[in-house]
Amino acid sequence: MPARWGRPGPVMPKGMEGSCGLIEARDLVRTHENHPYRYQSARIGPMRVVSLLPSATEVLCAVGGEAMLVGRSHECDHPPAVLDRPVLTRQRTSADTSAEIDREVRESLGSDGSLYVLDTERLRELQPDVILTQDLCDVCSIDLETVRSVAASMDRPPQVISLDPHTIFDVFDDLLTVARAVGLEESGEREMVALRGRYWEAIDYVNPYAGQPEVAFLEWADPPFSGGHWTPGLIEAAGGRHSLNPIGKPSRQLTAEELIEAMPDRLILCPCGFDLDRTERELTVLRETNWWGLLPAVQEGNVALVDGSAMFNRPGPRLVEAFRWLVSWLQDRPEVLPEDFPVRYS
Numbered sequence: 001m002p003a004r005w006g007r008p009g010p011v012m013p014k015g016m017e018g019s020c021g022l023i024e025a026r027d028l029v030r031t032h033e034n035h036p037y038r039y040q041s042a043r044i045g046p047m048r049v050v051s052l053l054p055s056a057t058e059v060l061c062a063v064g065g066e067a068m069l070v071g072r073s074h075e076c077d078h079p080p081a082v083l084d085r086p087v088l089t090r091q092r093t094s095a096d097t098s099a100e101i102d103r104e105v106r107e108s109l110g111s112d113g114s115l116y117v118l119d120t121e122r123l124r125e126l127q128p129d130v131i132l133t134q135d136l137c138d139v140c141s142i143d144l145e146t147v148r149s150v151a152a153s154m155d156r157p158p159q160v161i162s163l164d165p166h167t168i169f170d171v172f173d174d175l176l177t178v179a180r181a182v183g184l185e186e187s188g189e190r191e192m193v194a195l196r197g198r199y200w201e202a203i204d205y206v207n208p209y210a211g212q213p214e215v216a217f218l219e220w221a222d223p224p225f226s227g228g229h230w231t232p233g234l235i236e237a238a239g240g241r242h243s244l245n246p247i248g249k250p251s252r253q254l255t256a257e258e259l260i261e262a263m264p265d266r267l268i269l270c271p272c273g274f275d276l277d278r279t280e281r282e283l284t285v286l287r288e289t290n291w292w293g294l295l296p297a298v299q300e301g302n303v304a305l306v307d308g309s310a311m312f313n314r315p316g317p318r319l320v321e322a323f324r325w326l327v328s329w330l331q332d333r334p335e336v337l338p339e340d341f342p343v344r345y346s
Contacts, residue, residue: 047129047182051076052089052118052142055171055316056132056163056178062317063179063188071126073116073142075273078310078318086126088119089142098222098271098282116142120150128158130181135162165315166229166248168237168323172196174315191317198320202327205336206239213330215240216264216297219272219313221282224254227270230315238326240266256291266330267297270308276342279305283346304329307342 050071051057057076060069069082073089076082092115093104105115123131131151135144144162151160161181165171172192179188215235217227228251232242243262245252271282283305286292297303306312311322321338328337 048127049130049132049182050088050123050126050128050158051132052147053132053134053163054078055314056134056161056174057082058314058316058318059163059175059178060132060182062191063175063182063184064191065178065182065184068182070128071123086122088123088126089116090119091116098220098285102220102223118142118146118150123150124154127154127156131158131160132178133160133162135164163315167233168199168230168315168319171230171315171317171319175317195317195320199323202320202324202336203237205327205331205333206237207331208239210239210331212239212241213265214262215242215330216244216259216262216267216295217242217312218254218267218269218286219251219308221269221271222285224256224259224286225251226254227251227268227312230319231312234312234319234323234326235330238323239330240326256289260291260294264295264297265300265302267295267303268306268312269303270306270312272313273309274307275309276305276307276344279308280344301346303346305344305346310342 047068048070049060049065049068051060051069052073054073054075054077057069057072058078060066061079061082066079066081069085071088072082072085074087074091075089076085093101095101095104131147133142133144133147144160148160151157159181161177163174163177165174172195175188175192175195176185179185179191217231217235219225219227219231226244227242228245228249231251232245232249233247235242236247244254244258269279269283269286271279274282283303292298306322306325311318311325321341324336324338325341325343328334
């Protein structure tokens, strides 16, 4: 702390020195063993941020704000360093199979209920300056109106930032949005430029004169749902076609007839929120249907299982790695394949 404050100040956590959303104040207290310092009346040091969305947590950490994070959702699990932060949400669903989960989700949404519970008391105790959330998908996280309502009722209402990307370019913009909200504009711009560079570097490997394989991207297995929002755009940019859903539209349920009529040359199974082992169980469910074996991609062995929880389902920085894998697979360019990308082929 500068000498003008009248007494020696604390040593700021490593990496958080300098002006990172600094706010003047007095009466310094520590709120977390490994986290920024806080003043009771106002503050000096990094802002306090709560993220209720996994992709937003990844964005915050990517722009250099990991030490600002004081609370998270139950699904915020990356990077691993955030796992020690208080969990503020839990899901209401308890089903195990995809069909049962789908039924519970429909019943909950149909009754105007929320799929998640927010620990409002703990949220108030954390006194965040910024809350990161979304309004893109009712199934993905706590609904925006609930978050806004709780925030507005707090003694010092935090800023609520809602991220609603529909394309990968919106994701790049989200890095700037979050960085600006927490006072890390410079590092946010650097990270955005680096991610854009990796994206355009992969584009250079796409052959515009080669045939475009039809790609079916299944975001859910039972019932089958096509990927939406940013996913069709990634597939087309990687040199494929995605006839089952246009760019920017939400994911939607598919019929067996639609899948057969599309005649996909490649098929990606990437259920929302599932890791690779769980995704492999979904493959067993699909194999038991009467239409799975009729798809050209299945007949020719061009089926890929991807860790959706880590990659395509979250519109964060790792979406660029997902895109690079797409280019490597569709263009047969192994040099673009990210190291240790979570994929299995069938």
